[in-house]
Amino acid sequence: MIEILLAEDEEHIAKLVAFKIGKEGHTVTVARNGQEAIDLLTVKPWALIILDVMMPLCDGWQVLKKIRQEPKCANLPVLMLTAKGNQQDYANAAELGATQFLKKPFDPAELVSVINKLVRKST
Amino acid sequence: MTHETDWENDSELKALRDDYVASFDARISALDEAVRGGSVVELKTLAHRLAGTAGTYGFDSLTRAGAALEDWLGNTSGPPDVQVLARFGSLLVDMLSAARESRRDPSHLLQDPRMKELTSAASGTPSGAKS
Numbered sequence A: 001m002i003e004i005l006l007a008e009d010e011e012h013i014a015k016l017v018a019f020k021i022g023k024e025g026h027t028v029t030v031a032r033n034g035q036e037a038i039d040l041l042t043v044k045p046w047a048l049i050i051l052d053v054m055m056p057l058c059d060g061w062q063v064l065k066k067i068r069q070e071p072k073c074a075n076l077p078v079l080m081l082t083a084k085g086n087q088q089d090y091a092n093a094a095e096l097g098a099t100q101f102l103k104k105p106f107d108p109a110e111l112v113s114v115i116n117k118l119v120r121k122s123t
Numbered sequence B: 001m002t003h004e005t006d007w008e009n010d011s012e013l014k015a016l017r018d019d020y021v022a023s024f025d026a027r028i029s030a031l032d033e034a035v036r037g038g039s040v041v042e043l044k045t046l047a048h049r050l051a052g053t054a055g056t057y058g059f060d061s062l063t064r065a066g067a068a069l070e071d072w073l074g075n076t077s078g079p080p081d082v083q084v085l086a087r088f089g090s091l092l093v094d095m096l097s098a099a100r101e102s103r104r105d106p107s108h109l110l111q112d113p114r115m116k117e118l119t120s121a122a123s124g125t126p127s128g129a130k131s
Helices: A009-023 A033-039 A062-068 A086-097 A107-123 B005-010 B011-022 B024-037 B040-057 B060-075 B084-100 B107-113 B114-120
Strands: A003-007 A027-031 A048-050 A077-080 A099-102
Touching: A003 A009, A003 A033, A009 A027, A009 A107, A009 B011, A009 B040, A027 A033, A033 A048, A033 A062, A033 B040, A048 A062, A048 A107, A062 A086, A077 A086, A077 A107, A099 A107, B005 B011, B011 B024, B011 B040, B024 B040, B024 B084, B040 B060, B040 B084, B060 B084, B060 B107, B060 B114, B084 B107, B084 B114, B107 B114
Parallel strands: A003 A027, A003 A048, A048 A077, A077 A099
Antiparallel strands: none
């Protein structure tokens, strides 16, 4: 079974993404903020981690840093969701080792396509 | 690509979208309060959240308006003019209300003079700031 960790504080986005992931036959766990995501990093063998950039307590970039420092997750594919998609985001993604990022608002069908590609690569 | 009809034809997607639309009342109240209080920080947050979510649910016009408001607030040095702020706030409220009623993207309001003024202001044309 494919397990995906989604860190997203916006309730309606979390619900839609979780729904779409579920339709693909994967299981999703939702973290409501960055700290919750960090606490969940090693509780399951994630196939993919999806991180919103702007989150309370700890933003997506800080979570990504922790992921790359954690031996169990260091090589996991990480998809960043960002509303900005500016030069700074590109720079952060490259420096911190994000696998891919998707600009918000995203098309749900495109999100599914990206997720499936990343999951196929990791399994 | 997710089309307008996809939201209507899939009952689970429709339910999710209806749930999102149901949040518009709270967003409208929050916008009204933030405009009345002149709270730029709160308005930027509301605009940012709207910009980042609405398009995902098929409300592209709300994303455009939210993004423009966020950009304008970010570009404006000093407190924004209260009348201009009220105009832009009322545009977003009207767009949210229209979307709530019709369950459709209020693209017709992209032609509203307030949207044209907001787009122009967001692009950096110095308007809206207090002199």
